[in-house]
Amino acid sequence: MFQLSYAMAMRSSQSSFHRRTDCKARWSRGWLLLSLCLVLPLRAEESVLTIDVKAVNQERQEGYYIDLLKRVLEASKAPHETIQYRFADYQFAQLRWVTELSRESPHNNGVLWTMTTQQREQMLRPIRKPLFEGLIGQRVLVIRRVDREKFARINTLEQLRELTAGQGVQWPDLDIFRANDLPVIEGNGKEQLYKMLAAKRFDYFPRGVMEIVSEQTLLDQYDLIVEPRLIISYPAAIYFFVNKHNHTLAQRLERGWEVMQASGEFQRFFYSHERVVHALRFLQSGQHHPIYLHNPLAPPGLQVKPLKDWLAPGRPWPKPAKP
Structure with a gap:
């Protein structure tokens, strides 16, 4: 009788233990779900x-x-x-x-x-x-080194019209120069235009004064210089x-x-x-001579x-x- 009572007590104790364990597991899962509910809205904002x-x-x-x-x-x-x-x-x-x-x-x-x-x-x-x-409308003239003296005599738009510029295909500058009656030859991109200038296909290549610093390698490669005095200016x-x-x-x-x-x-x-x-x-260094263009x-x-x-x-x- 004592053994039977002891066995029943042990089963009851184990059952109670499993119920408590199961309860704790459900409680943990509940907290996990609640935590996810709190975190997911924050992640949704990302x-x-x-x-x-x-x-x-x-x-x-x-x-x-x-x-x-x-x-x-x-x-x-x-x-x-x-x-x-x-x-x-x-x-x-x-x-x-x-x-x-x-x-x-x-x-x-x-x-x-x-x-x-x-x-x-x-x-x-x-x-x-x-x-x-x-600044993009302030243009310096890239020229062949041997032509520096020729450009030193240019002072007016009329004189500049005696020379030919190089401009890129589909660049707005191309139409601006043509609207000001400046002769222009087209090229595909600045690398090709630098090559064309060195090959004497035209006389000068206008570049934005803030563009030239990143193109010095091309000037050195083709023995070209920035004309130190002239600036072509348009809005x-x-x-x-x-x-x-x-x-x-x-x-x-x-x-x-x-x-x-x-x-x-x-x-x-x-x-x-x-x-x-x-x-x-x-x-802001030296004396520059501007030549103004209108931009239609x-x-x-x-x-x-x-x-x-x-x-x-x-x-x-x-x-x-x-x-």
Whole structure:
């Protein structure tokens, strides 16, 4: 009898133990589910923004635009957001980029930087913040070293019309020069144009004063120089462009610009960048002789700094605007 009672007591004890263990397991699973419920909404807020950059990442001269684009997007970045950049495998002519961006789905979040024109602003949505503050319209003349004396005698637009410039196919500058009755020969891209200049296919290759610093290797390769005195000047600006229907990305870029300008970050980035430092050093040294062109492609109301502002030596550092 005693053994039977002991066995029954042991079974009862084991059953009670299993019930307690099962209860603890259910309690643990409950806490786990509750924890997941609390964590999952936080993870749901995390998002990834992929930007389809209309450029080839390997090009060194594109670094300014990429760095600035990243800063603008970071300035308007949402909490828990990751931004990824997808670059093109090949570089295309400017008009092809414009056409492709205008036709693709706005959900692709494509971004292109290029000189603004009335046509391009009709096809795409511009972010009307000049990426170089208008420096792109200040052009130096790349010439053959042996022609330096010939260009030293040029002082007027009429005299410049006796010579021939080289410009890229589909570049807005091509139409600007032709509108000012300046003879032009076309080439496919700047590398080919440098070769054509060295081969005496034309007399000079106009380059943006902030572009030339990244092209010194090409000048050295073909024994070319920057004409030290002449500057061809016309109003022009490079903007970021997005698909005309991508209002979300456009507003995002505009908001990022406003934040950067209010904090002074854009001014610090702009005036400390190698390309701008080199351009201002060139413009503010020596005596330059400007030749002014009109730009019939410019959208109405285009506002950029005139050449005289860039030429002023010892310009004060711009003070950041108050937030």
